[in-house]
Amino acid sequence: MKLNDVYIAIAIMAGITFLTRAFPFLFFRNRKPPAAVLFIGRYIPPVLITILVVYCLKDASWGNAPYGLNEVLAVGTVIVLHLWRRNALISIFGATLLYMFLLQSGFVTRLI
Amino acid sequence: MVGDSGKNNKLLTFKLAFQTTLPVLCGYLAIGIAFGLLLKNAGYPWPLALLMSVVIYAGAGQYLAVNFFIANASFIEVATVIFLVNFRHMLYGLSLFDKFNLTGRLKPYMIFSLTDETYALLTSVKDPEGIDRPRFYFFIAILNQSYWVLGSVIGAVAGGFLTINTKGLDFALTALFIVLLMEQLRSYKTRIPFLIGGLCAVLAILAVGKANMLLAAVISSIGVLLLFERRIMADEAE
Numbered sequence: 564m565k566l567n568d569v570y571i572a573i574a575i576m577a578g579i580t581f582l583t584r585a586f587p588f589l590f591f592r593n594r595k596p597p598a599a600v601l602f603i604g605r606y607i608p609p610v611l612i613t614i615l616v617v618y619c620l621k622d623a624s625w626g627n628a629p630y631g632l633n634e635v636l637a638v639g640t641v642i643v644l645h646l647w648r649r650n651a652l653i654s655i656f657g658a659t660l661l662y663m664f665l666l667q668s669g670f671v672t673r674l675i
Numbered sequence: 676m677v678g679d680s681g682k683n684n685k686l687l688t689f690k691l692a693f694q695t696t697l698p699v700l701c702g703y704l705a706i707g708i709a710f711g712l713l714l715k716n717a718g719y720p721w722p723l724a725l726l727m728s729v730v731i732y733a734g735a736g737q738y739l740a741v742n743f744f745i746a747n748a749s750f751i752e753v754a755t756v757i758f759l760v761n762f763r764h765m766l767y768g769l770s771l772f773d774k775f776n777l778t779g780r781l782k783p784y785m786i787f788s789l790t791d792e793t794y795a796l797l798t799s800v801k802d803p804e805g806i807d808r809p810r811f812y813f814f815i816a817i818l819n820q821s822y823w824v825l826g827s828v829i830g831a832v833a834g835g836f837l838t839i840n841t842k843g844l845d846f847a848l849t850a851l852f853i854v855l856l857m858e859q860l861r862s863y864k865t866r867i868p869f870l871i872g873g874l875c876a877v878l879a880i881l882a883v884g885k886a887n888m889l890l891a892a893v894i895s896s897i898g899v900l901l902l903f904e905r906r907i908m909a910d911e912a913e
Binding site for chain 1: 701719730737740744745754757764768782787789791794795799842846847849851852854859863865871877880888892897907
């Protein structure tokens with residue numbers, strides 16, 4: 564794409580991204596959201612966050628070595644650390660450091 | 676001293692927001708750098724990375740954008756794909772009517788900056804005691820965007836020369852979502868929404884493949900969620 568077209572494409576993407584985020588606020592600006600919509604708003608966060616967790620893990624190599632073991636170990640570490648200390652920073656950084664080590668050293672692949 | 680305590684309170688609020696967003700700092704730096712590098716390798720100047728991260732501010736969308744530029748995609752295609760990729764964002768506001776109504780003139784920015792990570796934080800984190808809540812939300816939102824902007828500029832300017840190996844750093848975002856999921860497991864009595872999300876996500880991968888799983892999972896899960904409205908309300912009433 565030429566630079567001029569790139570600017571137009573960026574404007575289009577910025578506009579559409581903002582409109583998707585603004586949609587509920589614009590749509591329900593002058594009317595009360597119906598009960599079903601409020602129900603969705605109340606119970607969709609756990610649905611979406613669960614979907615996002617699966618989304619984040621989908622690209623692990625589940626079918627061949629190391630069979631997603633890096634991810635399984637790191638996810639297990641988040642859970643255990645968080646059940647133990649319930650300190651978000653410890654859970655997240657502990658597991659991330661472990662994951663970076665496992666991934667960069669190829670530790671699991673060499674082990675199996 | 677009213678003025679003093681107000682100022683201290685502002686600083687405290689900022690500190691708490693910064694702590695809350697630290698995992699996003701790591702994650703956004705990692706994927707921001709990757710985005711900047713992608714754009715640079717496609718032959719575009721670095722200020723474009725800055726511009727895109729300031730005005731678009733959508734991770735998956737900006738990665739796709741680089742492909743559009745390279746492939747010389749039509750504007751219609753750009754518009755359609757970006758809409759489908761961001762479709763889930765149309766739901767995010769539904770959970771945040773009350774919180775965003777508190778934010779006054781900052782509300783347009785709160786809406787603009789509603790990424791997956793900001794949404795997940797705003798819907799899961801307990802508001803700290805004795806602070807200005809709307810300001811806390813705003814700091815979370817703007818800190819997250821500043822990390823994203825910073826990462827993408829670093830990637831576009833210096834990505835090729837970086838000697839720190841950031842491989843795997845993006846796991847910070849996965850870990851963040853898992854922690855927020857565990858916090859939500861505590862705040863909801865019902866387990867049904869979690870099961871719906873997990874099942875719809877896995878089935879979506881099997882049905883339409885990894886690339887399109889988000890859209891399929893989100894749309895199907897809304898339908899299933901509504902089917903279970905009575906069960907969920909009964910669980911919560913226990």
